Amino acid sequence: MLKLLGTRVLGTRERDAVVRALGADPVAACMIAARVQQRGLGRSALGGEMWTRGGPERALCFSGGNLVPLAGTRHDVEAFADRALRGPRLCTSLVGRSELAIPMWAVLEPRWGPAREVRSDQPLLALDGAPAVMPDPEVRRVTMDDLAPYLEAAVAMFIEEVGIDPRLHDGGQGYRERVAATIRAGRAWARIADGRVLFKAEVGSYSDRVGQIQG
Structure with missing residues (x-):
């Protein structure tokens, strides 16, 4: 039971499962999905580690230059935060959907100290069709x-x-x-x-x- 509830690092053989899981939220996960698709899950190529708790389709977090909670429940992101606290701090920013990032930061802040800035309400914008304005010909x-x-x-x-x-x-x-x-x-x-x-x-x-x- 303890092993099931703990977090672990995903290995290179699990790349396809991670890609499928990231595809459930392609806009918010774009930055990490691009890395995984182009580089795989090897730590040096990826520039960090991909963590899971219960499998990639259930809970995911990227740990590298940024700490990026990608999927999971509040308990999952709190577990990822606990894992991040076990070693030296590697990231400069915590990035992700507010419902994942804010609870994670609540666990990290007492140990890491106050943030430079917390953006709890920052729109994530997406365009899925032609733009409504003409492009600038000088660009x-x-x-x-x-x-x-x-x-x-x-x-x-x-x-x-x-x-x-x-x-x-x-x-x-x-x-x-x-x-x-x-x-x-x-x-x-x-x-x-x-x-x-x-x-x-x-x-x-x-x-x-x-x-x-x-x-």
Whole structure:
């Protein structure tokens, strides 16, 4: 009984079951579904671990740079929080639907301390058809020639959104390469005038069903 109620790390052989489980909520799970579909469940490739309690179709949580409760009951997310407290803190943010993330944070906060910000009511927006407005003809795909101004805008947006500077730990080399990789992959668009980015957007993650637009 104790083994059944405990949490465990999902292995590489359970990838297909995890993909099916994430498909039940494709919009909210897009970021993690994309990783699992493209990289599998190996810890180094995935950038973290996928936890379950009772099987992936019942309860799921991703633990990596973000801690992401994906499915389960209140008792499940509390169990995931307890597992996170057993080792060193690995994540910078707790992300997920409020009905999962807020109860998890209630368990974590007494040990981890207060959050920079708690967003208990942040809309999750989705578009499943054609947009209602005409596209801006000045928005174009970003090239590597645009890296400098695009990176400057990306850093500013990151600081405004997350509250920390992504260049702190290594002088910005890691974040610069991440932005450059997005550009090289053809997933960044912007309106740039006189060397200044007026608008930017990129496909941050994409599963086989959903693309996550950020910017």
